[in-house]
Amino acid sequence: MNESFNIRQFRPDDIKQVVSINQRALPENYPDQFFMGLHYHAPKAFFVAEYEGEVIGYIMCRIERGISGFGRMPVKKGHIVSVAVLHTMRNKGVGTALITAGMEGMKSYGASEFFLEVRKTNEEAIGVYEKLGYSVRRVLRGYYRDGEDAYLMIKKDESSQEEGLADDGPD
Numbered sequence: 001m002n003e004s005f006n007i008r009q010f011r012p013d014d015i016k017q018v019v020s021i022n023q024r025a026l027p028e029n030y031p032d033q034f035f036m037g038l039h040y041h042a043p044k045a046f047f048v049a050e051y052e053g054e055v056i057g058y059i060m061c062r063i064e065r066g067i068s069g070f071g072r073m074p075v076k077k078g079h080i081v082s083v084a085v086l087h088t089m090r091n092k093g094v095g096t097a098l099i100t101a102g103m104e105g106m107k108s109y110g111a112s113e114f115f116l117e118v119r120k121t122n123e124e125a126i127g128v129y130e131k132l133g134y135s136v137r138r139v140l141r142g143y144y145r146d147g148e149d150a151y152l153m154i155k156k157d158e159s160s161q162e163e164g165l166a167d168d169g170p171d
């Protein structure tokens, strides 16, 4: 299957399919304008996966400014806001490919570290993030509307010159 899906940048006419995947895959849902706003903010870090002409997954990201490290250096942090793959297309490498593309896109905006929030019970997603080098930085108590805790997971860009300085979580 790896050769038969492809990853490309989100286009505005993908919006209906992306919103539909979001609603089917996650309890955290957003209006169309939220997706379009993130596309406007960072178009090179919003991707879809396609299989046989259909959108089967997406990742959308935001570039945030923070302070990091002992020197309290200003740093750009890449936030994975939402990623999902259609249920029937999971465990085929699509999520890994989307997250990898999203990080490359965020790097192109100067992000030197990446972070995300994930439900503590979401073993599939945590497994994928850990495989990609993310680790749990802290627990965000009652982060979700239903009261569930989140893990804040982070990963530093190993190729970044700021490596070694950016060792704090998002501010």
Ligand SMILES: CC(C)(COP(=O)(O)OP(=O)(O)OC[C@H]1O[C@@H](n2cnc3c(N)ncnc32)[C@H](O)[C@@H]1OP(=O)(O)O)[C@@H](O)C(=O)NCCC(=O)NCCS
Residues within 6 Å of the ligand: 025, 026, 083, 084, 085, 086, 089, 090, 091, 092, 093, 094, 095, 096, 097, 116, 117, 118, 119, 122, 123, 124, 125, 126, 127, 128, 131
């Ligand atoms: C998280 C998600 C995007 C991953 O997409 P995917 O296409 O299945 O991801 P991949 O196929 O690239 O990788 C799946 C990996 O998870 C692993 N995995 C699956 N179930 C797992 C579990 N219960 N515990 C740990 N790892 C698990 C698989 O073994 C696989 O690893 P491998 O490639 O080493 O075999 C997908 O599960 C999804 O859409 N979930 C619902 C939405 C969601 O939770 N998004 C994240 C919110 S933070």
